[in-house]
Amino acid sequence: MMTNKWSMQPLPEMDESQFEQWQALLESRTGMRVTEQRKTFLQTSVGMRMRELGLSDYQNYYNRVSQHPPGGMEWTLLVDRLTVQETSFFRHQASFDRVQRFLAERSDKGGTIEIWSVGCSTGEEPYSLAMLAQETLQDSGCYFGISATDISAPALAKARQGIYSDRKVEALPRERAEQFFTPLEKGRYQVVSQLRDRVCFSQVNVLELSKTPMHGMDLIYCQNLLIYFRRWRRKEILNRLAERLAPGGLLVVGLGEVVDWSHPDLERDRDPATLAFRKRVSG
Ligand SMILES: C[S@@+](CC[C@H](N)C(=O)[O-])C[C@H]1O[C@@H](n2cnc3c(N)ncnc32)[C@H](O)[C@@H]1O
Structure with missing residues (x-):
């Protein structure tokens, strides 16, 4: 400096x-x-x-x-x-519980499950999704891939490294921490390469979603990003994300981040602990 x-x-x-x-x-x-x-x-x-x-x-x-x-x-x-980059592993437990139920159900169909973490910050959210998918799908014969995007190049660089402090990793259940992290020196931990390899990080501005190749997503997870935007813009972005969902796919938004949005192809989940929308199979 x-x-x-x-x-x-x-x-x-x-x-x-x-x-x-x-x-x-x-x-x-x-x-x-x-x-x-x-x-x-x-x-x-x-x-x-x-x-x-x-x-x-x-x-x-x-x-x-x-x-x-x-x-x-x-x-x-x-x-x-x-930008506010605050994040943590399994940040909103009820949303991850919803994702787990979705993955278990979706695995009956087989094939590859495509997941997208939108506004992924330093990686804790996509790696949480990867841990959950690994645990839920391990005996199902399903493969999964995670796309994780953010506007901040420095945040993405940290995410790709997958190195976190002991404070963050030791807050996880011990079994998860042992299975998915390798201890490094100076009290830091790194996400194991088998999990890192499942997550593809790239720089995407949500105002420019038309430039992104993502489509046919089974799960889109977008939390604590839209709150910084005006209401009309939140709805615009959700409309674009809805288009990227596969039939039967699930969109999970942060609770309370949008109040009066609906989409003709999507059905709102009944669970009041989360804000999630399911794409109609005929939509
Ligand atoms: C508070 S963090 C949320 C991280 C994570 N989703 C969570 O819930 O813990 C918000 C993230 O949104 C990103 N962001 C802000 N504006 C964005 C934009 N226009 N396009 C993509 N990402 C953006 C920021 O860089 C930041 O990493």
Whole structure:
């Protein structure tokens, strides 16, 4: 990190029009809404990056970032700092219980079960799905593959490595931890390669789902991503995801993340502990 006189000074206040510019840029490129309450977070994250670059003017930095296309290095780095990547293994147990019932039922049909974790962050969610699929399908003769996507390239790089702290891994039931992780030095653990090989990570912006090849998915799991988006956008994305489901496939969304969405080809699950939709076989 670059150190200079500027790096020692307090951050200047981002004025309202600058904040609005940053808000608009982020929302148009990622869908994420940074509300007024999260202005400090935005200001601190942008300011920290500017310090690293030795810059002191928000406008100057904004011009530099906005003039380059989203694929550029600076945007990639910044978007990683501005997205919330909090996650954990088996984060919402009731949703994973629902997935387990679905997998057990789906395995009767045989073949390959295609799973997609949308907004997978640093990998805990797709690896949880992989552990569950491995446990549920092991004697079924079914194969499974997991696609895991996120907008953040640094989060995906961590996910591909599959290395986690002892705090995260030791919170799992001991049998799972022993079966699916190898201890490394310094209290870290790595997901075993047999499980890592089942998960294919790739960078996908959910605002650009038309560019992705995923279709015919048996299970789409999308949690704690849509909450950062406006309601109309959440519905748009769910409509696109619904199109990617195979007949009989299951879409699992975070509880309460969408309240008034329905789709003609999908039937809402009755279980009130989860928010899940099943694609009609004739749909
Ligand atoms: C809070 S994490 C959720 C992780 C995981 N799904 C879970 O429930 O634990 C939200 C993730 O969504 C990703 N994200 C935000 N905007 C996105 C977009 N437009 N396209 C794809 N991923 C996005 C972030 O990078 C972050 O990793």
